[in-house]
Amino acid sequence: MSTRRVFPNLLGRERDFVADTLRAETTGGLLLLGAAVVALIWANSPWQDAYHHLRDLQLGPLTVESWASDGALTLFFYLAGVELKRELVVGSLSKLSEAVVPVVAALSGMVLPATIYLVVNLTAQDGKPHGWAVPTATDIAFALAVLAIVGSSLPSALRAFLLTLAVVDDFGAILVIAVFFSHGFRLLPLLAATALIAVWYVLQRYRIRTPFLYIPIAIAAWWFMHESGIHATIAGVALGFVTRVVTDPGEEHAPAERIEHRLRPWSAGVAVPVFALFAAGVTLSGDAVKQLVTDPVAIGIAAGLLIGKAIGVFGGSWLTARFTRAELNSDLAWRDVAAVSVLAGIGFTVALLIAQLAFAGDVDQVERAKAAVLIASVLAALVASVLLVRRNRKYAR
Incomplete structure (x- = not known):
């Protein structure tokens, strides 16, 4: 009698199908969201002690949580480095006329949220201004997944705008982590x-x-x-930057494209969800929710992501097109840009990482900061989805 394997090896077409599915933007975003939901449910269940014990378990030189944020997330940052270099060398960022609007939009979408956070926390009696960087980051995987789900009829130029915006935003977040959150x-x-x-x-x-x-x-x-002492994910970015992205004569794919093709399923299917599983487990008791309403850190993060991102991205785009020779892509309308500007308020992955770094040592503040990131990201996704669905119907007609 032949034996059956509980988890048989995937070969040929089955393996390719699974890998291609994990490369899809919608799949990566849904896995990220699913891992965050599992973490929230687990951390607020009768088994929450098991969650915290597993998260704080020491495995060799690092805890499980540190392996997720410093180790697994390095793969995500490596691919971000590769993507940024490709955009700079052969993509939309290589042409100034095409890059200036999304680049200024991304920078404005980082500066204004940070400014709003600082205003809230510098004027509050118990404010913590050193967390200014938390609301500056946009989650590229989650944002692109939302756009892919609700925007099937939207112009492809809108996705290109969001991708360029997110790539520049990632680069800004990388610089922030390297410069401001290196210790010892x-x-x-x-x-x-x-x-x-x-x-x-x-x-x-x-x-x-x-x-x-x-x-x-x-x-x-x-x-x-x-x-x-520099955050370990910076190594991934640096290796991405020195990976070759231009094909040689007679070469079908550059090394960056081949490596990205192989690693993208591992990043979307394993690395980022594992990070979300151990980063998003926030305890949301009645007292904790009440504290969020009065905590200047949580208010600054939520206002930065929901208001600062939307106004910063849209305002930066409009002012650049209005007062320079740069132009918005002819396939897009300003209402499209407004919807994507709200979508940029999805912080999630990098925002959660920066929250851990900014408030390291203050467990309660880290929890409140993470809760604010999660709530604001979900609200931004919902509002942006409503706006994008309306624009999608218009283009479908």
Whole structure:
């Protein structure tokens, strides 16, 4: 009698189908949302002690939560680095005329939320202005998933606008993490990480494709970056930046495209959901919800994401088109940009990470900051969905 495997290996078309499904924007966004919902339910259930015990469990040099935020999320940031470099070299950011509107929109969409947060927390008696960076980030996976679900008839230029906006936003968040949230800086590990990143660049330059060289270099660069005091995810961004994105004559795909094709399912299907599972587990008791209403940090984060992002992105776009030679894509209307500006208020992944870094050591404040990010992100997604559905119906007609 032949035995059956409980989890059989996926081969051929089945494996390709699963991988292609995980590469889809809607799938990644839904997995991210599902992991966050599981975390919230688990952290507020009778089994919440098991959740906190697992999250704080020490595995080698790091806790499970740290492995998720410093380790798994590095894969997400590597792909963000690759995507940003591709946009700069061969994409929309390589042409100033096409890039200026979304770039200014992204920068405005970071500055205004931070300003709103600072105003709230500098004027409040118990404000904490050092959390200003939390509402500056847009979650590219979640935002693109919402757009893909509710905007089947919307112009493709709108997705390109949001993608460019999110890429620049990610770059800004990366700089913020590197500059403002590095602790206990140590030079020698940083030099070691830099040397390994340089080796990666040389291997790319000489067209060496052996993964047995790249994988140890990536792991070692990540570890030395972590030990340097700079957030470990910066290693992923740096390696993405030195990955070749331009094809050689006769080459079908550049290394960046091949690597991204292989790693995207792991990022969308494993890395980001695992991070969300251990980052979004916020306890929402009656007292905790009451504290959110009066906590200047939570108010600043929510106002920054819901109001600052919408006004900043739309205002930056309109002012740039109004007072410079830059133009909005002819396929788009300003109402489309307004809907996407609200969608940019979805903070989630990077905002949760920055909340952990900004309030490290203050567990209660981290919980309230995360709760504000989650609530504001869900509200931004719902409002943007209503606006996008209306625009989608118009284009469908």
